[in-house]
Amino acid sequence: xxxxxxxxxxxxxxxxxxxxxxxxxxxxxxxxxxxxxxVDRRVSAWEQRFAVLTMRLAxxxxxxxxxxxxxRRIDSGTRGTWRAIAAVVALVAVLGFGWIAWQELRPPQAxxxxxxxxxxxxxxxxxxxxxDRLEVATIGKVRVPDARARELWALPEGGAPVSLGLMPASxxxxxxxxxxxxxxxxxxxxxxxxxxxxxGSPTGAPTGDVLxxxxxxxx
Numbered sequence: 001x002x003x004x005x006x007x008x009x010x011x012x013x014x015x016x017x018x019x020x021x022x023x024x025x026x027x028x029x030x031x032x033x034x035x036x037x038x039v040d041r042r043v044s045a046w047e048q049r050f051a052v053l054t055m056r057l058a059x060x061x062x063x064x065x066x067x068x069x070x071x072r073r074i075d076s077g078t079r080g081t082w083r084a085i086a087a088v089v090a091l092v093a094v095l096g097f098g099w100i101a102w103q104e105l106r107p108p109q110a111x112x113x114x115x116x117x118x119x120x121x122x123x124x125x126x127x128x129x130x131x132d133r134l135e136v137a138t139i140g141k142v143r144v145p146d147a148r149a150r151e152l153w154a155l156p157e158g159g160a161p162v163s164l165g166l167m168p169a170s171x172x173x174x175x176x177x178x179x180x181x182x183x184x185x186x187x188x189x190x191x192x193x194x195x196x197x198x199x200g201s202p203t204g205a206p207t208g209d210v211l212x213x214x215x216x217x218x219x
Contacts, residue, residue, distance in 0.1 A: 006038070006217075007219070009038065009039055009042060010042050012029055013029075013039065013042035013043045013045075013046050014046050016029050016030075016033075016043055016046075017043060017046040017047050017050055018050075041113075041121050041124070041139060044139060045124050045137055045139065048137050048139075048172060049135075049137070049172075109127040109128070109129060109131055109218065109219060110126070110127040110185070110216050110217060110218045110219065111124070111125065111126050111127070111216075111217050111219070112124075112125045112190075112191050112214040112215065112216050112217065113125070113139075113214055114193055114212040114214045115140075115212070115214075116140065120140045120141075121139045121140050122138070122139060122140040122141075122142055122212070123136055123137065123138055123139060123140075123142070123167060123168075123193075124136070124137045124139050125137075125152070125191065125214070127185065131177070131182060132176065132177055132182070133174050133175060133176050133177055134152075134164060134165070134174070134175040134177060135172060135173075135174050135175075136152070136165075136167055136168060136172065136173050136174075136175065137171075137172045138167075138168050138169065138170050138171055138172070142167075142168075142169050142170065143169075144169050147197065147198045148195060148196065148197065148198060148208075149166050149167075149195075149196045149197065149198050149199060149200055150166065150167040150169075150193050150194070150195065150196070150211070151163055151165070151166055151167065151193065151194050151196045151200050151201055151206070152164040152165055152166070152167050152175070152191060152192075152193055153191060153192045153193070153194060153206060154181065154184040154185045154187075154188040154191055155188050155189070155190045155191060155192055155213075156183075156184045156185075156186075156187035156188045157187050157188065157189065158187075159184065159187065160205065161192065161205060161206055162180065162181055162184035163181075163200065163201060163204065164177070164181055164185070164191070165200075166199075166200055167193055185216075188216060189215065189216055190213055190214065190215055190216060191213070191214055191216060192206075192210050192212065192213045192214075193210070193211050193212040193213075194206040194207075194208050194209065194210050194211060195208035195209045195211055196208050
């Protein structure tokens with residue numbers, strides 16, 4: 001796998017966000033990000049994905065007696081032993097988070113990116129590894145007129161467009177897919193976004209202008 005391939009750059013962007021890309025490699029990638037819009041978009045997309053993941057984790061407030069008790073036990077034992085125990089605990093925590101991250105952030109089955117006529121990326125769309133949902137992340141500045149919506153469509157070869165749900169004006173949304181939608185995506189090479197009334201198309205087919213079309217990149 002070549003270092004300049006999109007898949008490799010995407011993996012490096014993930015490592016950059018997580019923090020496992022270090023030293024000279026990290027500095028080199030940071031310079032690459034500053035001059036390469038694609039790399040910058042991939043880093044931003046991974047930052048958003050991890051932000052969504054961390055929002056799922058509930059904060060737990062420890063008891064006020066926990067830290068004093070730990071300090072007393074450290075004072076009564078050897079500091080080296082307790083440092084080792086602390087390292088093990090930290091490792092377990094990291095591995096636990098890594099397992100959650102792996103489950104949530106496994107490479108998607110397919111991706112697509114919608115861009116404006118000026119070349120600015122507006123949305124990044126991913127089909128989850130299990131194929132049961134889409135994740136749509138708003139990357140650029142999306143402007144939707146009042147009482148209007150942006151609807152996502154699969155464009156299956158030889159078939160009619162199939163609605164996949166409404167696009168967000170900001171943030172990230174997850175769109176659950178039924179069997180009909182999954183079948184349409186499997187037969188599609190492209191997805192599109194149309195201008196629709198608020199709440200989406202009332203007919204089950206695009207009623208407004210098709211604003212954006214993007215190729216589906218399968219992994």
